[in-house]
Amino acid sequence: MPESRYSGSCHCGAVRYEVDIDLAGAIECNCSLCSKRGFIWSFTPADKFTLTDGAQATRTYKFNKHVIDHRFCETCGVEAYALGSMPDGSRVAAINVRCLDGVDLTQLQPRKVDGASL
Template sequence: MLYKGSCHCGKVAFEFKAELTGTVRCNCSICSRKGALLCAIPHHTLRVLAWGDDLGIYTFGGHAIAHRFCRTCGIHPFAEDVREGGERSAYVNIHCVADLDPSTLQVFDFDGRAV
């Protein structure tokens, strides 16, 4: 299924194809503060439609994940695996996906603090 999403102000917009059956709630220091529910998808399936200078980046710790955010409204719509080679992933914050009710999806807890 094709999903579309954006930040709050719409300056960062994206789409992706996936079969969503569940989401991940990560307890790492940034995800827990954002309150994000994530779906992991192959990086190549994420298509950023609009960003310009509004797409910011934040990394911490091992700098393995690029947490993307809108510089205008501050919303974090997705993150990206930045490792070289192999299968890269993108992690979409499903709270930013249009026409999707997160309460209909099973939530899996991930211990990101231990990574």
């Protein structure tokens, strides 16, 4: 699956973004947060992610090693994206694929990641 441009948003629409991303790398993780929130994630370099609305509308949640900024909308509570760093220090955007417009989730087969063991 090639990289494509998508738009995404939280539920209420306060937080909106554009992103270039390849959804072939989508994952589902079983860590304590992902299992409760039901995320499907896909990742892309942070410079391919543009927050177009809602910079002041998000709050940040961190847990475990505090290396990922989980950004959720303070109005509707939906976490449409997160930001973090790869082991080499490069910035990465984690995109909640469920928040992207026009994605047929039945066509995705997210790889299972055992985040609970990390």
